[in-house]
C-alpha cells in the first residue's frame with residue numbers, strides 16, 4: 001500500500017541481511033515512525049509491545065526474529081532458545097507458532113553454516129506468500145461484495161462493518177478483511193466501511209481508519225456498541241472481520257468484541273464473514289471456546305487511552321479512578337454457527353469441518 005506516494009509493506013528486510021524494518025504501529029495514527037529490529041529481543045519486544053500486531057504480521061516478524069538470532073549463532077541451542085523467546089510473546093494468534101514451526105522444520109536438516117541465509121530466505125518467502133494469499137482472499141471476498149452490489153440499485157452504497165484492524169498493517173500487505181474492500185474500491189464499487197473503534201487499544205480508530213483514509217476508501221468511525229443499532233436499521237450489508245486463530249471446526253477467535261458483533265449480525269440476518277489465510281487455522285483444535293488460549297493484557301490498556309490533545313501533543317489520559325481494578329481479555333471466540341462463511345486463499349467455505357475439508361482436504365485428513 002502507498003503512503004504519500006511511497007510503497008510500503010508493514011515489514012521489510014534491509015539490504016544488510018541482518019536488520020528488519022517495521023512501522024511502529026503504537027505511534028499511529030498521529031506519527032508515522034519506522035524502526036529497525038537488530039536483535040532477537042528487538043523482534044520479541046516489537047511483538048509483545050504491539051509495535052507490530054495482527055496474526056499474519058506477528059508470524060512474519062517471528063520468522064525474521066529467528067533469522068536475526070541464527071545470523072548471530074546458528075546452533076541448535078540458539079534455534080530452540082529463539083523459538084521459546086518468540087513463542088512466549090503473544091499466546092493467541094496461530095500464525096506465530098505456524099511461522100516458528102516452519103522455520104525450525106526447515107532449519108533442522110541444514111548444516112549450521114547454511115541456517116542464517118536459509119532462515120532469512122524463508123522469512124522473505126513467508127512475506128511473499130502472505131501478500132499473494134491476501135490478494136487471493138481479496139478476490140474471493142470481492143465476489144461476495146459484487147453479489148451484494150448486484151442486488152442493490154446502481155451506484156447504491158454497499159455498507160461493510162469491520163472490527164479491529166485486519167488491514168494491511170496486520171499483514172504484510174492488503175490485509176485479510178480489508179483486501180476484498182480495497183479490491184472493491186479499486187474497481188469502482190461504492191463501498192463504505194463502518195469502522196469499530198475496538199477498545200481497549202483502538203486498533204479500528206488508530207489503524208483501520210488511518211489506512212482506509214490513506215487509501216481513499218469511504219469510512220466512518222463508530223464506537224464498539226453501535227454495530228447492533230446499525231444492523232437493526234438495515235445500515236450494514238456485510239460484516240467482514242479477521243481472525244487470530246480459527247479452529248478446524250470453524251470457531252473463530254478474534255479481537256474482543258467480535259462475538260457480540262456476530263450475535264447482532266445473526267439476529268438481523270446480516271452476513272458475517274471471516275477472512276483468513278489457512279496459516280491461521282489451528283487444525284489440532286475443534287472447540288475454540290475451550291481450547292484457544294485467550295491473551296490477557298495489562299489493565300493500563302483499559303484505564304489509559306493514548307491520543308493527541310488540542311495542542312497537537314501526543315499524550316495519554318486516565319479514564320477511571322486510579323485504583324479501579326481492571327480486567328483486559330484481548331480476544332473472544334465466535335462459535336462457527338454464527339459465522340456465515342470463511343474467506344480463504346482457496347475460496348469461500350462454510351465455517352465447519354466439512355466446509356474447510358472442501359478447500360483443504362490435505363489438512364483435515366491429516367489432523
Ligand code: MRU
Pocket residue numbers: 053054055056093163164165166167170171175176177203241242243244254255330
Ligand atoms: O491484538 P491484535 O491487534 O494483534 O489483534 C489483531 C486482530 O484481532 C485482527 O483482527 C486479527 O489478527 C486478524 S489480522 C489479519
